[in-house]
Amino acid sequence: MSNIFGMISVRTMHRISQKLCSKRAFTIGKIIYNKPISGSSEQKIPDVPGLSSSCVSVPDTPVGPGASKSSNYKNPEYFCYDKNSYFEAEVEMLTFRCEQPSIKVPYFHEKK
Structure with missing residues (x-):
């Protein structure tokens, strides 16, 4: 066949x-x-704020070799993360996450 x-x-x-x-x-x-999505010109997109200073705080002074907001390397956050930064970011983003699909719970599309 x-x-x-x-x-x-x-x-x-x-x-x-x-x-x-x-x-x-x-x-x-x-x-x-x-x-x-047809029929709706505007989608409802939640306003998700950036990460707070509890995750990463960038000082005004250079934090690494040439890394500050006013130098050539514009990503000083790279040098400001510590071992808890990613955990704090996960906790803050938890409220904005979508529900994970499950085999045991059927999905029904919501008609609007």
């Missing part, structure tokens, strides 16, 4: 996927295509 997908061109698979998956992301190979 031959593979039916070996005989179909990528363009044809793309058209089939567009018709079958008109309201969600679909894949062809390793490329993921996201269809824009």
Whole structure:
């Protein structure tokens, strides 16, 4: 029995996927295509603030070899992280994370 997908061109698979998956992301190979949401010109994007000074605090003085906001190396945060910085960042971003999918809980698309 031959593979039916070996005989179909990528363009044809793309058209089939567009018709079958008109309201969600679909894949062809390793490329993921996201269809824009039609009908709503503005999406509700939450205002996510940057990380607070408890995660990383950058002083005005150079913190490394040529690293400050006013020198050639514009990323002085690299030299300001300590062993707890990433943990503090995870704690701050926890409230903005999406719920992880589960096999045990079915997903139903919310119609708006």
